[in-house]
Amino acid sequence: MDYEQLKEKINTISDMLIKVEQTLPKRLYLLCESENAYKVSKFLFEDLKARFVTTTGIDSDDCYEIIYHFAYDQLSTFINIKTFIRDRNKPQIESIAPFIPGAEWIEREIHDTFGIEFNNHPNMRRLILADDWPDGKCPLKKDYEFKKLR
Amino acid sequence: MSFWKKFGLKKSPWVFHVNTGACNNCDIEIVDCLTPRFDVERFGVKLVGSPRHADALLVTGGVTAQALPRLQEVYRQAAKPCVVFAIGACACDSGIFMPGYHMAGPVDKVIKEIDPNAIIAYVPGCPPKPEAMISGIVTALKAL
Amino acid sequence: MKISLKKPVLAIGPLHPLQEEMEFFQLTVDGEIVTDIDVRIGYNHRGIEKISETLQFDQVPYLISRICGICSASHPLAFVQAVEELAGITPPDRARYVRTIINELERIHSHVLWVGLAGHFIGYDTVFMWAWKYREPILDILEKITGNRNNYGNVKVGGCREDIDDSIIGEMLKELDKIEKKMNMLTKAVLDDPILQARLKGVGILTKQDAIRYAVTGPTARGSGVDIDVRRDDPYAAYGELDWKVITQPEGDVFAKAVVRLLELFESIKIVRQALKKLPGGPIAVEVKQIPAGEATGHTEAPRGETFHYVRSDGGNRPVRHKVRAPSYVNVPSFKASCIGTNISDVTITLAAVDPCYSCTERLAVIGGSKVTYDGKELLRLSRGKTEQLKKQLGFKEGFKFE
Numbered sequence: 001m002d003y004e005q006l007k008e009k010i011n012t013i014s015d016m017l018i019k020v021e022q023t024l025p026k027r028l029y030l031l032c033e034s035e036n037a038y039k040v041s042k043f044l045f046e047d048l049k050a051r052f053v054t055t056t057g058i059d060s061d062d063c064y065e066i067i068y069h070f071a072y073d074q075l076s077t078f079i080n081i082k083t084f085i086r087d088r089n090k091p092q093i094e095s096i097a098p099f100i101p102g103a104e105w106i107e108r109e110i111h112d113t114f115g116i117e118f119n120n121h122p123n124m125r126r127l128i129l130a131d132d133w134p135d136g137k138c139p140l141k142k143d144y145e146f147k148k149l150r
Numbered sequence: 151m152s153f154w155k156k157f158g159l160k161k162s163p164w165v166f167h168v169n170t171g172a173c174n175n176c177d178i179e180i181v182d183c184l185t186p187r188f189d190v191e192r193f194g195v196k197l198v199g200s201p202r203h204a205d206a207l208l209v210t211g212g213v214t215a216q217a218l219p220r221l222q223e224v225y226r227q228a229a230k231p232c233v234v235f236a237i238g239a240c241a242c243d244s245g246i247f248m249p250g251y252h253m254a255g256p257v258d259k260v261i262k263e264i265d266p267n268a269i270i271a272y273v274p275g276c277p278p279k280p281e282a283m284i285s286g287i288v289t290a291l292k293a294l
Numbered sequence: 295m296k297i298s299l300k301k302p303v304l305a306i307g308p309l310h311p312l313q314e315e316m317e318f319f320q321l322t323v324d325g326e327i328v329t330d331i332d333v334r335i336g337y338n339h340r341g342i343e344k345i346s347e348t349l350q351f352d353q354v355p356y357l358i359s360r361i362c363g364i365c366s367a368s369h370p371l372a373f374v375q376a377v378e379e380l381a382g383i384t385p386p387d388r389a390r391y392v393r394t395i396i397n398e399l400e401r402i403h404s405h406v407l408w409v410g411l412a413g414h415f416i417g418y419d420t421v422f423m424w425a426w427k428y429r430e431p432i433l434d435i436l437e438k439i440t441g442n443r444n445n446y447g448n449v450k451v452g453g454c455r456e457d458i459d460d461s462i463i464g465e466m467l468k469e470l471d472k473i474e475k476k477m478n479m480l481t482k483a484v485l486d487d488p489i490l491q492a493r494l495k496g497v498g499i500l501t502k503q504d505a506i507r508y509a510v511t512g513p514t515a516r517g518s519g520v521d522i523d524v525r526r527d528d529p530y531a532a533y534g535e536l537d538w539k540v541i542t543q544p545e546g547d548v549f550a551k552a553v554v555r556l557l558e559l560f561e562s563i564k565i566v567r568q569a570l571k572k573l574p575g576g577p578i579a580v581e582v583k584q585i586p587a588g589e590a591t592g593h594t595e596a597p598r599g600e601t602f603h604y605v606r607s608d609g610g611n612r613p614v615r616h617k618v619r620a621p622s623y624v625n626v627p628s629f630k631a632s633c634i635g636t637n638i639s640d641v642t643i644t645l646a647a648v649d650p651c652y653s654c655t656e657r658l659a660v661i662g663g664s665k666v667t668y669d670g671k672e673l674l675r676l677s678r679g680k681t682e683q684l685k686k687q688l689g690f691k692e693g694f695k696f697e
Contacts, residue, residue, distance in 0.1 A: 024379065026528070027591065051522065052509040053593075054619035056604050069591065069602065076528035078591050101631075102509030102624050128336040130215035130252065139251045139344055171338045175363025175444045178407065185410075185426035216337045246357055249348065250341035277363065277444055 001074060006048075013043055028079045037066065037083040038094035044070045045100055050079055052100050057110040059142045064091050064116060085116065092117040113140040151231055151294075159205050159231050160291045162194025166204035166228065170221050170257070171247075172211025175277040176238040180208055183280045190284060201228040206287070209257045210237045212244035218254040222264050233269045233290060234261055237283060239276045269294070301329070304638065321633070321641065328641060331633050333626065346616040351377055351585055354613065356447055358603075361620060363444050364407070367393075367400045368596035369618070370449045372603040375530055376592030377451045380607060381585050387532075387574040389453035394532040394569045396439065396448055397594070398562040402473070403432040404597035405555045405562075408646075409484065412552060415642045416493055417678030421484060428476045435466055453579025463570050470570075474563050481556045492684045494549035497636065498644030501546055504631035512599025513558065514625045514647070517551035519544035524595040536568045548647040585611070596621050639680045 001009075010020060010028075016036040021029040032040055044050045050070035058065040064085040072079055085091045095118035097104040107118045108127035115138040118124060126133075138144060151159075169177055183190045184197060198204055201224045213221055225234070236257040239245040243256045254260060258270045271290035275282055304321040318337070322330040342361060346354050355370035362369065371393055378385065385393075406429045413421025433443045439458055440446040448455050484490060500510070505518035515522055523540040525533040541557045543550035587609035593602045599621030606615040633644050 023588065023590075027379075051506070053600070053602050054617070054623075056615070056617040058606065058615045067604070069604065071527075071593075071600075073522055073527040080591070099507075100509065101507050102627060105623065105627055106619075126336075127334070128339045130336060133215065139341060144251070144344075169338075171340055173360045173363040173366075175360075175366070178363060178444070182426065182430075186423055187427060187430050211338075212340070214337060214339060216339065220337070246360060247340045247342075247345065250345050252339050252341045276360075279443065 003075060006072070006075060006077075009048060013040060016040055026075075026077045028077060030079065030081050032081065032083050034066070034083045034085045034093045037068065037081060038096060040081050041068050041070075041096045042099060044068075044079060044081070045096075048072065048079075052102055053078075055103060055106045055110065057114045057116060057140070059114065059140065061142075062086075063088065064114060066093060066110070066116070068096070090117075091115065092119055094119050095121040097121050112138070114138050115141070155231055156294055159233070160294060162196070163205040163233075163287070163291065164196050164198045164203055165206045165208050165235075166198055166201045166224070167208045168201075168210070168221060168224055170209055170211045170217040170241070171214040171253075172238065172240060176210035176241075179277045179280055179283065180210070180237065183283055188280045188284065195287070201225075204228055204232065206233040206235055208235050208237050209241050212240040212247050212250075213254045213257060213260045215252050215254045218260055221257070221260055225261055225264065225268070231269070233271060233294075234258075235271050235273060235287065235290070237273045237286075238278060239274055242272045242274050245276065304328075319629075319645070321638070323638060326638050328633050328636055328638065331629050333629065335626075343616055343618060347613060350611045351451055351607075351613065352582075354616065355449055355451075358618065359445055359447050361618065364404050365400070365596040365598065365601065365620070366445045367396050367448070368594045368601050369603075369620070370447070371397060371531070372592045372594040372601045373605065373616070374449045374451050374592070375594065376590045376603050376605040377585060377607075379592060380588050380590040380605060381451075381582060383452055383580060383582060385453045386577050386580060388457070388576045389578045390532045391569050391573050392439075392454045392458055392578060393449060394536070395458065395566055395573075396436070396446055397531065398566045398569070399432055399436050399439075400446075401562045401597045402559055402566075403429050403436070405559050406432070406477075406480075408555055409480065409552070412548075412643065412646055413484075415646050416490075417681045418490070421480075424480060424483075428473065428480060431469055431473055435469055438462055438466075450579065451585075452582040453577070455579075457578045458573065460573075463573070467567065467570060470563055470567055474560070477556075477559050477563070481559070485553065485556065489681065489684055491549065492687075493681050494552060494643070495545075495547055497548045497640045498632045498647055499546045500628055500632040502544075504628065505546070508628040508631060509624045510599070510628050511621050511624060512595070512597070513551055513554045514599060514628065516540070516542045517554045517647075518546035522600075524593050524600050528593065530594060532569060532572075533565070535572075536565050538565050538568075548643055551647045585609070598622055599625060637680075 016032055016039055018031040023029060030040060045052060050072045053069040053071050056067040066083050068081040070079045085093055093116060095107055097107055098120060104123060105127060107121055108124060110116055111118060111124060112127055112129045167180055182188060207228055236242050240247060241257045244253055247253055261268045261270060273283055273286035301322050304323050318334040320332040321328045346357060349357060354373060358369045358373055359366040406425050410422040410425030437443050440448045440456055500518045502519045505515050505520045519542055521542050526540055538561045541554050543553050585607050587607055589606040591604050593600050601621060602619040604617040605613050608614045629645060633641055636644060
C-alpha cells in the first residue's frame with residue numbers, strides 16, 4: 001500500500017475526525033473528539049493492521065489530551081490519534097484495552113498519573129504509584145506542586 | 151563490637167543484593183564482580199539468596215516510595231552486626247533522581263530511620279566500576 | 295491487593311528488578327500448572343517524565359540514559375532523534391556512524407548478558423560464566439570510545455559528544471574478530487546442545503496473534519514470527535546504508551527467542567565492522583540554536599525492542615511533555631499469554647525469555663494459602679531439577695556439577 005491509498009483509507013472515516021494533520025512526511029496526526037477515539041483506534045488496529053505503540057496523556061491548559069500512537073511499519077509512518085477530553089472535572093474516555101491487551105498497562109498508568117477514568121477497562125487498579133500514595137493526587141498534572149530543587 | 155563479632159563479620163563476608171530503584175547498571179556491575187574476570191568468590195565473598203544469611207547488604211539505587219518499607223524490612227531481617235553498602239551515586243544521595251516525586255530519599259536516611267547506629271559505607275560512581283566496588287568493600291571492612 | 299486464599303498463589307518478588315522496573319508477580323497455580331498471572335510494578339518508578347520537564351533539552355539525555363543501565367545508548371538516541379525532528383536538524387554523517395557503532399556494541403553486550411542469565415536460570419552455570427567472560431572485551435571497547443563501561447552519555451542534540459579516535463579503529467577490528475570467534479563457539483555450544491533443545495523447545499509459547507495483540511517488540515516479537523525491526527522499517531542513524539538482515543523465527547518458544555538473539559549477535563558484529571570501515575570524516579556535531587514549538591516522536595531499536603519517545607515543546611528551552619515507552623513495558627504484560635498453562639518449573643525461564651533482568655531468582659517465594667512453603671532456592675531447584683531429569687531421559691551421564 002502506498003501513501004495515497006493510506007490517505008484514501010483514512011478518508012473513509014473522515015466523519016469521525018476533526019481534521020488530519022501531516023507535520024512531517026512520516027508523521028500523521030488524526031484529531032478527533034474523545035467519543036470517537038475508540039472507533040478510530042479500532043479502525044487503525046483491526047482494519048489497517050497498524051501496530052499499537054503506546055498512549056500519551058498530556059495536561060493542556062483547557063483540556064486533557066490523549067494521544068494514541070500507532071506505527072504503520074510498511075510506510076515507516078507514525079499515525080497518532082489525538083483526542084481531547086474537555087471535561088476537566090470528571091475526565092473519562094472509552095478504554096481500548098478490551099481489543100488491545102497491550103494497552104492495559106498504559107491506561108492504568110494514565111489513570112494513576114492524570115486521574116482520567118477509562119470506561120470498560122478490564123482491570124483498573126493502581127499500577128505504578130506506591131501503595132500508600134494518596135488517592136486523587138496526580139503527579140503529572142500541571143498543578144501538582146513540584147519538589148524544590150536542591 | 152566484640153572481637154569475635156568483628157572477626158565473623160570481616161572474614162569472607164556474604165552479601166545480599168537489594169535493588170531499591172536502580173537503573174540496573176550497578177546491579178550488572180555487582181554480578182560482574184562474581185564472573186571470571188573479577189571473581190570475588192575467590193576471597194569468600196558470596197552472593198546469598200536471603201538477608202538472614204548476609205553479613206553485608208549491597209543497596210543500589212535511590213529508594214522509591216514503594217521500595218522504602220521493603221528495604222527497611224530487609225534490613226530488619228539481616229543478621230546483626232551488618233554493614234550496609236550504598237552502591238552508586240543514586241544510593242549515596244539519590245543522584246539525578248533527587249527531585250522526583252516518587253523518591254523517598256537516599257539509603258542512609260532510610261536505614262537510619264529504623265537503626266540510628268547502622269554501619270553505612272558508600273561507593274560512589276555511576277556506575278562504580280567492579281574494581282571500585284571491591285576496593286570499597288575492602289576499605290570499609292578494614293576500617294571496622 | 296486481594297489474594298484469593300482458595301487457590302495457592304505463588305509470589306515472585308517484590309524486590310525483583312526487571313528491566314527498569316522492579317516487579318511483583320503473583321501466579322495463581324493449580325497443582326503445578328499456572329492458571330493466572332498478575333503483575334504489580336512501581337517499585338522502581340522514579341518519576342523520570344516529570345523530572346524531564348524541569349531539565350533543559352541538552353540535559354535530558356543524561357537523565358534518560360539512566361532509565362535503564364543496559365539500554366543507556368538507545369533511550370537518549372530516541373529522545374535526541376525526536377528533538378532533531380522537531381528542530382529540523384540533520385546530524386553530520388560521522389555522528390550517525392558513531393551512534394550506530396555504540397548502539398550495536400550495546401546490543402552485543404546485552405544479548406550476551408541475556409544468554410548467560412538464561413543459562414543460569416536453567417542450571418547451566420558454565421554458560422553463565424562463559425558468556426559473562428566474553429562480554430568483558432565488548433565493555434572494554436565501549437570504555438575506550440566513550441569513557442565508561444555503561445552509561446555512555448555520548449549522544450547530544452545535533453550530534454555526538456565524543457569522537458572515535460581513528461588510531462583505535464584497527465585495534466577494535468582485531469578485537470571484534472576475536473569476539474566473533476568466541477561467539478561462534480558459544481552459539482554452537484548453546485544451540486547444538488540436545489539438553490538445551492529439549493529444555494527450551496515448546497516452552498512458554500507466545501503465538502503470533504498474541505504477539506500482535508500484546509504489541510510486543512524486539513526479539514520477543516521476532517521470535518514469534520512478527521517481522522518488525524525499527525532499524526529496517528524506519529532507518530535511523532546509518533542503518534539504511536549498511537548491509538545486514540533481520541532475524542525471525544516462527545515458533546514463539548523460548549528456544550526461538552534464544553536463536554534470534556544469538557544470530558542477531560553476528561548481524562551486530564557485521565554492522566559494527568562495516569560502520570568502522572566506512573566511518574566518514576568531518577565534524578561530529580552541528581550547532582543547535584533553538585528548539586521551536588511543536589511535537590515530535592522518535593524511536594530506536596533497543597536490545598529488547600522498540601524504544602519510543604514523544605516530545606512536545608512550547609518554544610522554550612525545556613520540554614513541556616516527554617513521554618517514554620521502554621520496550622519491556624509492552625513485553626512484560628505478554629506473560630499473561632505465554633505463562634498461563636505452563637509448569638511452575640518453566641516459569642522462571644519464560645519470564646527470563648523476554649530479557650527482563652537477572653537476580654530475580656534470589657527473591658522468589660512461593661506462598662501456599664497464606665504461609666510460605668517454598669523459597670527462591672526451591673524454585674531454582676525445581677527448574678534445575680527438570681534439566682537434570684531431561685539429561686537422564688536423554689541418556690546423559692551425570693558429570694561434575696557446578697554449585
